[in-house]
Amino acid sequence: MEELLDREVAQRYASWFRALADPTRIQIAELLARRREPMSVGQITAAVGMAQSTVSQHLKILAEVRFVLVEPSGNANLYRINDKCLECFPTAADVVMGRPVASPGQTPC
Amino acid sequence: MEELLDREVAQRYASWFRALADPTRIQIAELLARRREPMSVGQITAAVGMAQSTVSQHLKILAEVRFVLVEPSGNANLYRINDKCLECFPTAADVVMGRPVASPGQTPC
DNA sequence: CCGTATCATCGTTTATCGGCGATAAACGAT
DNA sequence: ATCGTTTATCGCCGATAAACGATGATACGG
Numbered sequence: 377m378e379e380l381l382d383r384e385v386a387q388r389y390a391s392w393f394r395a396l397a398d399p400t401r402i403q404i405a406e407l408l409a410r411r412r413e414p415m416s417v418g419q420i421t422a423a424v425g426m427a428q429s430t431v432s433q434h435l436k437i438l439a440e441v442r443f444v445l446v447e448p449s450g451n452a453n454l455y456r457i458n459d460k461c462l463e464c465f466p467t468a469a470d471v472v473m474g475r476p477v478a479s480p481g482q483t484p485c
Numbered sequence: 486m487e488e489l490l491d492r493e494v495a496q497r498y499a500s501w502f503r504a505l506a507d508p509t510r511i512q513i514a515e516l517l518a519r520r521r522e523p524m525s526v527g528q529i530t531a532a533v534g535m536a537q538s539t540v541s542q543h544l545k546i547l548a549e550v551r552f553v554l555v556e557p558s559g560n561a562n563l564y565r566i567n568d569k570c571l572e573c574f575p576t577a578a579d580v581v582m583g584r585p586v587a588s589p590g591q592t593p594c
Numbered sequence: 595c596c597g598t599a600t601c602a603t604c605g606t607t608t609a610t611c612g613g614c615g616a617t618a619a620a621c622g623a624t
Numbered sequence: 625a626t627c628g629t630t631t632a633t634c635g636c637c638g639a640t641a642a643a644c645g646a647t648g649a650t651a652c653g654g
Contacts, residue, residue, distance in 0.1 A: 380532055381515040386508035394506035399495035402502075402581055406490040409583020417631055423489060427614055432632055451621050451630055457583060466578040472511055473571045474518020526601055536644055541602060560600055560651050
């Protein structure tokens with residue numbers, strides 16, 4: 377009879393980790409995080425060196441968990457890192473790995 | 486021609502995130518992190534409420550990335566959280582999300 | 595030595611993922 | 625209105641993952 381982390385919270389965290397459970401998405405997220413400015417899908421595709429449809433799919437997955445944000449600009453779609461996740465995601469990693477957090481029992485974002 | 490995070494580093498980070506890309510493994514890791522003491526597979530199985538073989542498989546995945554450590558004790562196998570990953574994993578999350586890190590260009594562990 | 599307890603591994607089934615090419619949809623410009 | 629550009633979506637495939645039951649290995653207690 378051990379207490380477990382609430383299943384729904386675990387589900388949410390798992391979805392965040394799953395979004396980064398692919399090396400290409402890691403590279404895309406890190407790229408967008410380093411250049412703080414938005415990038416078009418074409419630029420990202422050129423950088424990654426994979427098919428455009430593949431990159432678009434990865435961006436969709438990253439956007440679903442709101443690690444990246446979309447902003448249509450004229451014809452192109454611009455993606456940028458979500459500054460809020462720059463905080464809440466590493467904090468979630470702390471929680472899972474057992475590091476105490478400022479407001480206990482609260483989800484980090 | 487954009488610079489990307491090195492593919493091998495991205496692969497390693499992705500393998501870490503993938504290990505936590507499942508709610509059951511999140512719960513197991515958080516449980517082991519909260520109780521800092523080792524637990525047997527039987528105890529963990531009872532806590533999780535899934536088949537023993539399933540829990541064993543999850544523990545194997547967590548152990549492969551060394552988030553948890555195994556220590557055979559008599560008959561039972563005791564699993565505990567790896568204190569070193571309590572540091573390096575959230576740091577990896579920082580790197581991916583673009584937060585500057587103490588020694589740049591170095592992997593966190 | 596035998597039985598029990600504990601855990602890992604194997605084989606199976608079902609579902610999801612990651613990649614691609616092809617196609618559709620939205621838009622600006624001509 | 626049509627064309628070219630840009631992005632998203634669809635269909636497909638091989639590979640991987642998650643769950644289970646059954647079987648196998650290893651240690652302990654009679």
